[in-house]
Amino acid sequence: MSEPVIPLPVGRNSNARWLAGAAGLSAVGATAGLSAARSLRRRLTAYDQYADEDFELLDVDRSSVVTTPDGISLAVREVGPQDAPLTVVFAHGFCLRMGAFYFQRVRLTQQWGDQVRMVFYDQRGHGQSDEAPPDTYTVTQLGQDLESVLAVVAPTGPVVLVGHSMGGMTVLSHARQYPQRYPTRIAGAALIASAAEGVSRSPLGEILRNPALEAVRFAVRYAPRLVHRTRGAAKSVVAPILRAASYGDEKISPSVVAFSEEMMHGTPIATLVEFLHALEVHNETAGLATLAKIPTLVACGDRDLLTPKEYSQAMAAALPKAELRIVGGAGHLVQLEQPEAINEALVRLVERATPSKLVALTRRLRERVRNG
Template sequence: MSYFANDASRRRKRRGRWLAGAAGISAVGGLAGTTVARSLTRRVTEDDPHRDEDFELLDADRGCVVTTPDGVPLAVREVGPVDAPLTVVFAHGFCLRMGAFYFQRARLTEQWGSQVRMVFYDQRGHGQSGGAPTTTFTVPQLGQDLETVLSIMAPRGPVVLVGHSMGGMTVLAHARQFPQRYPTRVVGVALISTAAEGVSRSPLGEVLKNPVLEAARVAVRYAPKTVHRTRGAASAVIGPVLRAASYGDEKISRSVVAFSEKMMHDTPIATLVGFLHALEVHDETECLTTLAKVPTLIVCGDHDLLTPKEYSEAMAAELPKSELIIVGGAGHLVQLEQPEIVDDALVRLVERATPSKLVAITRRLRERVRNHG
């Protein structure tokens, strides 16, 4: 009798914390959001070079669904011949979807032609992929999901992995759990705006201590039917941080900003809240000995507030085959803000990671593109 009474008391306390947090923080979060929005508005440029871009381009690529061992359907798109000599697999970041690699898909399709197949997928709980129990919203699970994608989409031949933000953590988790794949199958890795360990020391870490986020976590886990009520409060806390960290000081395209904000807004609240704890406790530093065996690209903006450049510099110091690029003026979404720098670096990575025959071919393709550009 006392056990059930105590259990009921714990539930009431959890619900009380959730209600108090949700009620008390929304005004503060709203004010923060307004301040960040004003700051962002000052930075966007009236001259929008990407006004006519079709940011949903990936939706027209060949698609399929890969189902994970625990039954989660992952939406997958691919471009390039299925028998291409090399496959490059892209894993996107927190509160985004595969479209976050829009510029890479557009430019590198022309760059590599028939020599490279590119595979993109939405992480569990994101984009067009299915939801999952919040208990599975962990970085190690994402590494296992990546292994599932590889086993279905690229069962043979060399692979280069590209991860942005949480997608980079996904690649790190894969390397730790499947070291036998490196360098026999995975011949190169790109880590963009990411960290080998939890982001508790970044500004995001301070935000994660906010009581409204803890209340939202409780609601997601113990009161899923009421979780929609926490969207406004939780988004008011985390949304301004994500938006402020997305881009640096340089003027940016209104269309690109609108596209990235739509991806964030469309992310289910259960996904947003569920993965926050994973980002906080993430630690895949053990994998660096495995990654030391393959050519690695590490990219970060020097205005990245979520995964500051110190995280990238620390990884590069442990990886003798790495190229480190710190992009001046760029924020967390460096592949959308300064795509040319990222694209060129990915081309160099592939040239370093692939057999000499493919290197020669890609160099000729690059020269052809530039001569006709």
């Protein structure tokens, strides 16, 4: 899909005219965003089963910083023994942070015990990680960042990679760029609510075609001091669709919704517009040939309107060792909306990917004790 073309402004008067146009586009953006979200509304449930959850739990886990070759500091958290037989590394999605895997961190810690170390990190420009030059906000760069994380926190031993949304694209990017790591180091991978190539054939396509975003993208790159003037334009386009498409069920925990929206609202505007463009143009299908060597999980919700199930079905068809898990009633944030379905699928993936079967053995022993 070709990008909208906006003439580059020249001189102060042109800058002023362009800024006025960008301000006007915010109203257009709001209209477009709302129109795309109009059919995606949901109701919050009166009963909130997650009202007492501490969604900031990851902030108290062991912390470290990984510095990438271009000098960007990535915030890392981990739980579980450092000498565990297996490390599982989680890469979050667009406009989120490592907390998007909150339920996996809580439930799988109980499930795996000391057999697995889980590592979470914030992608560049997200959460507690550094913002970076806008031209580095690409899926290729995210794959390189993942390699930097692995080199520091998991330099030896088997690893399973888990990516949600843009994080799944990160895993594919890593597989394309570092095929020698598979299967010698990377023993398994999960692609959750993701896509191997551009996502313009979804409600995101309406966002991507909106000229308001191109105006903001120009400001991010060429007039950074003026970005705050266009912040409203971009968020009025993107926020309604992200908010409405995050969940599929009509009865959603208000606490979970508030948590996910807080993550989205906290995303810097440059991160939002540049990675949105990256999601449009990326093509990581070459990574599928590498992932075909290892056990994989491909999962999504059947009401995911940002990365529809057809994307997951196509990836699974290219992966001979894949389990395809389509979760009924779930939207794009399936790991927050129906965490147990994803947790169970991740347990199966680790059991398939771990040659020693230590994790599976531990699980069976615990179930015997529990069942008496």
